[in-house]
Amino acid sequence: MKLEKLAGDRFREKPSDCVVDSHGLMVRGGYMKYVANGIFSSYMPLKRVMRKIEQIIREEMDAIDGQEVQFPVVMPASLWQESGRYESIGKEMARFKDRSGNPLVLGMTHEEAAVQLVRDSGQSYMKYPFMIYQIQTKFRDEARPRAGLIRVREFTMKDAYSFHTSQEDLENYYAKCHKAYERIYARAGLPEVISVASDSGMMGGNVSHEFMLLTPVGEDSIAICKECDYRANMEAAECIIQSQRNDVSDALTLVHTPDIHTIEDVCEFLHCDEKTSCKAVVYQRNFDDHYIVLFIRGDLEVNETKLTNFLGCEIHPAVITEECGLSTGYIGPVNLKGDFTVLFDRSLEGLNNLSCGANVSEYHYTGLDMVRDVEGAEYHDFAKIQEGGICPHCGKPAITISRGIEVGNIFQLGTKYTKSMNMTYIDKEGEARYPVMGCYGIGIGRLAASICEAHHDEYGPIWPMAVAPWQVHLCAVRSDNAEVKAYADKLYEELQCKGVEVIYDDRKVSAGVMFSDADLIGVPLRVVVSPRNIKQHIVEIVSRDKRFSANVSMETAVEELMKILFDALPGVIS
């Protein structure tokens, strides 16, 4: 490919709306073009990176007996009504009607389509286990697309669905797929990706893992134990609190606390620690605005994922009205009256001598004893795990919190979809049974952006050879020099004949422009032909990461390059 003809501009200035490096570099480098909020077109360099990632994934899915299939992007609503998700999924699912008025949806995931595809042919236990997968466009109407390709509305995804005759068989396959994912990230240049236990969310099922690239710009928070191998998405991490009850319980005492609303203000006013306060956090159910009042120890935060899972419905932070009966800033568990759902976090269980709101404007209590004053309270885990918190696995206070980008996920789905969509097989004994399912996803564009996020410098991406848009970036510096042009043209032809992917810059621009463009395109090997080099009868080979550079003779340049490429890509380059 000649760089001169390459569609897409490269430029120096970081666009102001780019909050992460990969986004900035991919816009500056002519990889992607904004079309609408969370919707992008890809130029050739990104498309090539994505196709290489897709091919790595395809090979690894085929290696674990995956069958590549294709589901539609547009599906009838009826398919999603079968599973119940047409109703349970909210605005993130795009819906429309066709010319005949039939309701359709855009696929944001394809469990329903997978079951529909195989439920007729999967009727004998002999067919099992099997896995089908596709690499296909999906649309999810995200409320807040951000960070370029990290969170978009339209994306390309590899999604795989496995079917089994037992939970044990699913678990075996799940482990196999976990290993395949590790190979995928390693081959794509991200061996540092780790898997963490995760929340299954709208997918259903119990066991699930996310694959995370740890980076400060990640959207997810991950709890990692320094002492053992425990790793979990904060959404799913159990929060263990060791609270101490005082020997003596003070009396419940009403205190006038004018103009004091926040937990910080209360504790400062009462000269007590936030750990000795009982904080109220109020939500409303999305579907009917019913109020949920959750009490939690003052120093802790609510893990809304746990709360949503407990309630089985979506919630949002409450809008507290005068009529609702709640006294903003003064809500407490004693004498709380009204049609609310009242919940208690485990962090409060058994505690005494706490401060709390008195459900009367400008008044708090001190001396709250959860055992004495709040009868019949049930305690559940609604709290966010914290830095330094107790590891749910080894019990040591060794939790650290890191940020990460989720670059893949795997779920044990159980029979949620096969049951709701009535897919059965006949087992050896002639009994009809529901197959057990697993599902396995990787977003291609997000993985590409993550590779860039992990491998770049201020001048551009540093693509690993296996996913680089091209393998060699050939610069003919001063292509108006006939010798330079002739030799560079010859090199271009020869390398291409040998199957090497070359981007060739023979523009009449300065070496500075050439090299900064080359940095933005991020190809692993740069080959420089210039009048000075020609005079010395050499060709300059420099790696994009600057770790390698060599001057080789013009005669042996192709040979030397082929050696380097063969070392980087055995089996691909021969």
Place this chain on the structure above:
Amino acid sequence: MKLEKLAGDRFREKPSDCVVDSHGLMVRGGYMKYVANGIFSSYMPLKRVMRKIEQIIREEMDAIDGQEVQFPVVMPASLWQESGRYESIGKEMARFKDRSGNPLVLGMTHEEAAVQLVRDSGQSYMKYPFMIYQIQTKFRDEARPRAGLIRVREFTMKDAYSFHTSQEDLENYYAKCHKAYERIYARAGLPEVISVASDSGMMGGNVSHEFMLLTPVGEDSIAICKECDYRANMEAAECIIQSQRNDVSDALTLVHTPDIHTIEDVCEFLHCDEKTSCKAVVYQRNFDDHYIVLFIRGDLEVNETKLTNFLGCEIHPAVITEECGLSTGYIGPVNLKGDFTVLFDRSLEGLNNLSCGANVSEYHYTGLDMVRDVEGAEYHDFAKIQEGGICPHCGKPAITISRGIEVGNIFQLGTKYTKSMNMTYIDKEGEARYPVMGCYGIGIGRLAASICEAHHDEYGPIWPMAVAPWQVHLCAVRSDNAEVKAYADKLYEELQCKGVEVIYDDRKVSAGVMFSDADLIGVPLRVVVSPRNIKQHIVEIVSRDKRFSANVSMETAVEELMKILFDALPGVIS
């Protein structure tokens, strides 16, 4: 791949709703699954055929300097408003609103997205010419999906867009792309595909060609001259009529024609030929139901595409009401009064002694003289070319009409999109100019179905090696026989190690079931291991098209197969 695990059923009975062979075989063979009207999922065999077709197309597009990119499936309405097609395209474009109420559309073609992608970076004449292409899902809300993958609503398409600084450069590239298309069809096993001149329809532009597979089940009618190289879609073919005016004009005479409505009835009643009648065909404009009365010689049919192009708007056959002023069955050009658009086909120009309606119920005229009785009529070409008609190219009455499936199209678009979307470049003289565009499409699924349509027998598809889902179909007949199983397993492993794509049937089913499944999967080479063959120390190799069969020794089986495969796929198999 083991056939036992292959998702999708194969069966003997032709589904009743399949009107073309390819559809029936692809449903019977476990290639595709109905999801909704015109929407299908693909099982592994079809997905593999499609990926091979895609790769052939990709290689040929790359060979003419194509840059693979990707546009979104979901696009903002604003992009289509720029070109004016948001309004001009009707119900076939799916439209919906996102969670914020912004109007979005599903891409049915991507001219707008292509211009949007390159209009910033294509500002210097140095960038030109260039071509960008994608292989992507499209959705077109067809009123009448039919024939399986031939006419669907969701489909995968390769669409390419080229940009040029002159019409001449476009024409050069257009010719290059025409050749690339010929190579694509030849490589995919359809060298018989021909190109025909076509109507540009909603794409705009003047010159365009369709690539047609001639087959009786095709949806398109194609006019082909037996005497010269003229070939055109009937929609676009000029109709040349050599009508003879009689020497003597009869007087215009009112005739009572009770209960006579159709042109056949009239001609029978009046004892005249349809060629001597003037027929009225009535349409209404879609947007305001305004009536269009078109007069044409009685034996000819209206080419609605020509009429639509002439009017510049969509039309439909008229619903004639009592109030509209038209007298059904008795409409004629003399004394026709009312707010109608009245048009005349060239076939009537200068004729006399015609019969026609008298615009009075139960009355016709005879002796109509177009020159004398219909003053100021303008004549245009609105007629369908007919079998035996006159070739617009060589002038001989040598037109034959064939049916064909359109398997690709290429358009010279001109500046329709660059002008409306304000894409300019600066030429050598420093002037801003609009680039000239071409666009080039191939539907992948329709091409797969067309290959099946052209290459099948009653038992299944006969896939050409280059697009076959696998290269070898290995049957272990009586796999309960240990020798059979051991040898077949070894063959399976060895062939796979050599890079051969093998589908392996080691099910404990009869040879009959095995072979009929193999016929439906349509793999070019069948290799049979059986107790009888083992006894004779041979392996049977049979080609799917039955043209080749050989018994080779068990020792040299792999070698022999590799030879056959190498001959069929030089460069792929080594």
